[in-house]
Amino acid sequence: MFPTGFVWGAATSAYQIEGSLSADGRGRSIWDTFCGQDGRIVGGDNADTAIDHYNRYRDDVKLMADLGLTAYRFSVSWPRIQPDGSGAYNAQGLDFYKRLVDELLSYGIDPWLTLYHWDLPQPLEDAGGWPSRDTSKRFADFAATVHAELSDRVRHWSTVNEPWCSAFLGYASGEHAPGRREPAAALRAAHHLNLAHGLAVQAMRAQNADSQIGGCVNVYPVTPATGSEADQDAARRIDGLQNRFFLDALLKGAYPEDVLADLGHLSDMEFIQDGDLATISAPLDMLLINYYSRFTVSGAPGGAASAAAAPTDSGSPWIGSEHVGFVNGGRPVTSMGWEVDDSGLYEILRRIADEYPRVPLYISENGAAYDDEIGEDGSVHDPERLAYIEAHLRTCHAAIESGIPLQGYFAWSLMDNFEWAWGYGKRFGLVYVDYETQARTLKSSALWYADAIRHGGLLGRAQ
Numbered sequence: 001m002f003p004t005g006f007v008w009g010a011a012t013s014a015y016q017i018e019g020s021l022s023a024d025g026r027g028r029s030i031w032d033t034f035c036g037q038d039g040r041i042v043g044g045d046n047a048d049t050a051i052d053h054y055n056r057y058r059d060d061v062k063l064m065a066d067l068g069l070t071a072y073r074f075s076v077s078w079p080r081i082q083p084d085g086s087g088a089y090n091a092q093g094l095d096f097y098k099r100l101v102d103e104l105l106s107y108g109i110d111p112w113l114t115l116y117h118w119d120l121p122q123p124l125e126d127a128g129g130w131p132s133r134d135t136s137k138r139f140a141d142f143a144a145t146v147h148a149e150l151s152d153r154v155r156h157w158s159t160v161n162e163p164w165c166s167a168f169l170g171y172a173s174g175e176h177a178p179g180r181r182e183p184a185a186a187l188r189a190a191h192h193l194n195l196a197h198g199l200a201v202q203a204m205r206a207q208n209a210d211s212q213i214g215g216c217v218n219v220y221p222v223t224p225a226t227g228s229e230a231d232q233d234a235a236r237r238i239d240g241l242q243n244r245f246f247l248d249a250l251l252k253g254a255y256p257e258d259v260l261a262d263l264g265h266l267s268d269m270e271f272i273q274d275g276d277l278a279t280i281s282a283p284l285d286m287l288l289i290n291y292y293s294r295f296t297v298s299g300a301p302g303g304a305a306s307a308a309a310a311p312t313d314s315g316s317p318w319i320g321s322e323h324v325g326f327v328n329g330g331r332p333v334t335s336m337g338w339e340v341d342d343s344g345l346y347e348i349l350r351r352i353a354d355e356y357p358r359v360p361l362y363i364s365e366n367g368a369a370y371d372d373e374i375g376e377d378g379s380v381h382d383p384e385r386l387a388y389i390e391a392h393l394r395t396c397h398a399a400i401e402s403g404i405p406l407q408g409y410f411a412w413s414l415m416d417n418f419e420w421a422w423g424y425g426k427r428f429g430l431v432y433v434d435y436e437t438q439a440r441t442l443k444s445s446a447l448w449y450a451d452a453i454r455h456g457g458l459l460g461r462a463q
């Protein structure tokens with residue numbers, strides 16, 4: 001049994017589900033542009049329709065209520081609310097989220113709002129994108145407006161989802177929008193995403209609402225493939241860039257010295273200005289943790305087989321550590337090629353609780369893609385996803401028992417959706433979506449999760 005008040009949620013993001021990209025005054029985002037470029041998305045897919053959540057949100061909220069979710073984590077689309085990324089706001093865009101939130105509240109589902117899940121307004125990219133410091137300021141203005149408009153009905157706020165991805169997949173490997181391959185710019189982007197988080201926290205706090213505000217990181221335990229010095233150095237480097245660059249900045253107010261040294265050949269770090277780290281590390285009410293897998297790494301020359309291969313032609317996101325290889329650690333993998341390892345979740349939670357104490361923690365994304373199919377009887381059996389979620393929830397329970405301040409869990413994702421550069425080929429949903437008809441079908445993992453929520457624990461199984 002989980003403690004009373006444990007948050008049982010599921011998560012999505014605007015660009016992956018909404019569609020209706022030209023409706024009601026929405027502006028263009030970097031992902032609209034990226035999807036329009038040849039070779040960027042597997043199969044030439046795009047998110048023009050996605051899963052049509054913009055029109056079907058009422059039915060989707062009803063599904064959440066049927067599952068018994070106590071919370072729903074979603075993101076707002078910046079170009080829907082502020083089409084140019086600066087200047088005028090679009091009342092119709094804001095209204096959509098007000099209607100969505102009211103619908104959630106009418107079922108007693110707590111809305112958890114993420115301000116940025118990767119859909120930067122295109123005009124801001126044209127002006128330099130995240131490598132430009134001004135983008136952080138634009139984001140704080142945007143955060144202030146959304147918070148002023150919605151904090152009367154939304155209590156839980158998070159700033160930037162997975163800044164590592166926006167910085168290093170967007171500006172170093174180029175496998176995400178805007179598709180740039182500029183390592184030095186990616187480093188600036190990473191700092192400005194952290195700064196955007198800090199400035200947004202400041203702007204929201206200034207409004208004196210009763211909001212719970214957090215940041216959101218994607219973290220991985222990193223294991224050296226062997227005890228060799230080269231492999232241990234590889235693990236230190238990847239841990240530094242993936243985990244500590246963000247955790248230390250947000251929670252300790254400093255960038256790790258070893259990471260800055262690894263990257264010294266790229267920049268003199270002049271873009272880190274006095275006072276930035278104090279802004280970035282303003283106290284948080286919660287830390288949102290996205291966990292999927294563990295990395296096993298090798299520093300041996302030529303050991304570059306990648307467990308996290310990009311689907312399209314791209315560079316390396318591991319700036320300054322491009323030589324590091326990602327090795328299969330021998331565990332079963334999901335259809336993304338990601339190793340299933342719930343012990344990694346415990347390891348990273350333990351570490352965060354020990355190294356950055358006193359911040360309430362939430363698993364804000366956790367889940368797995370598998371090649372689901374709808375059966376002749378119309379049902380979707382996904383035993384591997386069910387086992388994945390069960391194992392990770394059991395680990396969450398063990399974490400709580402051992403004193404880690406973990407207070408909730410959000411499955412990724414509520415529904416199958418547009419998986420970025422992978423298009424629609426990777427299904428993460430608890431709910432199956434037929435992309436031709438937009439019909440939604442609860443998978444067996446969804447029925448199992450609903451059962452767990454009903455029991456408040458993992459006593460019964462639906463299948």
Ligand code: IFM
Nearest residue numbers: 013162290365412419428
């Ligand atoms: O779909 C993504 C999500 O947008 C961010 N976190 C990881 C998920 C699976 O790749």
